[in-house]
Amino acid sequence: MKQIFSSPDEIIEGIEDGATILVGGFGLCGIPENVIQALVRKGTKHLTIVSNNCGVDDWGLGLLLEKKQIDKIYASYVGENKEFERQVINGELEVELVPQGTLAERLRAGGAGIPAFYTPAGVGTKIAEGKEVRKFDGREYVLEQAITGDVSIVRAHTGDTYGNLIYRKTAQNFNPMIAAAGRTTIAEVEHLVEAGTLDPHHIHTPGIYVNRMIEAEQENRVERRTVKEA
Amino acid sequence: MAVDRKAMRETIARRAEKEIQSGDYVNLGIGMPTMVANYLSEDKQVMLQSENGLLGIGPYPSEEELDPDLINAGKETVTAAKGAAYFSSAESFAMIRGEHIDVAILGGMEVAENGDLANWMIPGKMIKGMGGAMDLVHGAKKVIIIMDHVSRNGTPKIVKECSLPLTGKGVVDRIITDRAVLDVTDKGLVLKEILDGSSFEEIQEATEPELIKE
Numbered sequence: 001m002k003q004i005f006s007s008p009d010e011i012i013e014g015i016e017d018g019a020t021i022l023v024g025g026f027g028l029c030g031i032p033e034n035v036i037q038a039l040v041r042k043g044t045k046h047l048t049i050v051s052n053n054c055g056v057d058d059w060g061l062g063l064l065l066e067k068k069q070i071d072k073i074y075a076s077y078v079g080e081n082k083e084f085e086r087q088v089i090n091g092e093l094e095v096e097l098v099p100q101g102t103l104a105e106r107l108r109a110g111g112a113g114i115p116a117f118y119t120p121a122g123v124g125t126k127i128a129e130g131k132e133v134r135k136f137d138g139r140e141y142v143l144e145q146a147i148t149g150d151v152s153i154v155r156a157h158t159g160d161t162y163g164n165l166i167y168r169k170t171a172q173n174f175n176p177m178i179a180a181a182g183r184t185t186i187a188e189v190e191h192l193v194e195a196g197t198l199d200p201h202h203i204h205t206p207g208i209y210v211n212r213m214i215e216a217e218q219e220n221r222v223e224r225r226t227v228k229e230a
Numbered sequence: 231m232a233v234d235r236k237a238m239r240e241t242i243a244r245r246a247e248k249e250i251q252s253g254d255y256v257n258l259g260i261g262m263p264t265m266v267a268n269y270l271s272e273d274k275q276v277m278l279q280s281e282n283g284l285l286g287i288g289p290y291p292s293e294e295e296l297d298p299d300l301i302n303a304g305k306e307t308v309t310a311a312k313g314a315a316y317f318s319s320a321e322s323f324a325m326i327r328g329e330h331i332d333v334a335i336l337g338g339m340e341v342a343e344n345g346d347l348a349n350w351m352i353p354g355k356m357i358k359g360m361g362g363a364m365d366l367v368h369g370a371k372k373v374i375i376i377m378d379h380v381s382r383n384g385t386p387k388i389v390k391e392c393s394l395p396l397t398g399k400g401v402v403d404r405i406i407t408d409r410a411v412l413d414v415t416d417k418g419l420v421l422k423e424i425l426d427g428s429s430f431e432e433i434q435e436a437t438e439p440e441l442i443k444e
Contacts, residue, residue, distance in 0.1 A: 026282040026319070027305040029298065052319070077359035079305075085357055097350075097357075100281060101323030101365030108320040119327065120368035124346075124399030127364065157299075169316055171299040173282050176318045204318075220298035226306040228290040 008038035022149035023051040030171030032155040032188035034216040050074040076100035109146035111180025152182025159189035163207025238408040259336035260304040281362040286314025326369040334370035338377040343439035345402040345414040348394035367398035379407035
């Protein structure tokens with residue numbers, strides 16, 4: 001049975017300083033915002049974070065950055081997060097920039113028991129430095145290793161009490177691979193329902209990957225609000 | 231000389247639209263490439279792919295349609311087009327790496343005559359990250375870079391060799407700027423079209439490598 005929590009502060013119990021945490025989301029879309037805030041409140045330090053982005057200056061993983069709780073981050077895009085860029089340029093934060101598709105596949109491999117794989121992304125660039133490069137059918141590929149974590153934190157639209165998860169629209173993004181790649185997986189869901197009420201056809205993440213769950217209300221902040229001209 | 235940047239960007243976006251055929255699956259990069267969608271001919275049936283897990287990007291939403299769970303790779307709120315599909319980032323890059331995307335239109339900081347592309351960082355000054363660009367340049371069947379012909383201080387952005395960290399080696403097929411269309415070929419850079427009424431010599435002057443006449 002899954003452990004169902006009502007407090008985000010309790011669901012993060014056991015996450016130690018120095019932990020490697022994999023966090024779902026793309027920008028602010030589909031991030032486990034309540035569990036992130038619990039980590040900010042607890043002040044867990046020296047974290048290694050694996051996530052496509054690092055939130056924005058005052059929201060999502062950006063809150064952990066602001067409080068200097070992160071030592072190292074694996075991400076594909078720094079983008080418009082000024083504090084992230086500042087900490088990287090000043091050497092306060094160690095960052096491994098990973099091509100987005102490689103990051104997704106390294107996480108997928110991590111959860112699927114594949115230690116490494118070859119990809120063309122990054123061949124002939126800084127990304128391939130120090131890594132094995134091998135030719136297949138005349139094309140070069142770089143060997144990339146799987147990523148796993150002590151803890152995965154994901155966000156889903158609906159979950160059932162057996163841990164089955166359904167994501168909504170583009171809030172799916174990195175969440176399914178991250179759910180499978182952590183030794184302990186925490187799922188923050190918008191709606192928690194009894195097992196048996198979801199159609200098994202519609203499950204994105206089967207419950208086997210999920211350990212702890214919480215139903216929580218999200219602010220669902222929008223990073224770049226674009227609407228059509230009236 | 232006062233340059234109308236908006237008009238320049240529009241020229242580039244309109245010309246880039248011509249690279250897209252009906253039936254194509256297309257990925258548009260962040261920034262100016264995203265604008266290409268605004269000029270897509272209604273006669274073409276095109277599916278726009280977004281790296282964050284959407285095939286079939288629709289127009290920007292109305293206030294009522296706005297949904298925080300539905301964004302493009304530039305984090306802008308969008309809608310889903312008719313026949314759209316949602317999927318994970320792993321699936322998204324499987325379709326990119328697996329050469330299922332017909333055309334990728336991306337921005338550039340520098341392009342070299344052999345097709346090397348740099349567009350993700352300036353050491354010590356600016357780190358944007360590569361996002362999906364390193365995967366796209368190897369996976370898309372055709373890679374088109376759209377950018378200003380020269381930098382803001384007038385130096386060529388089309389160079390013999392990139393000085394910035396590379397996004398990909400020998401990956402660019404075509405460059406479209408506010409002034410010209412150039413193809414990367416085995417023999418070198420071929421000037422295909424002049425867009426601003428300049429002479430061949432004038433385009434050559436603003437371009438570091440030697441150009442080949444069509």
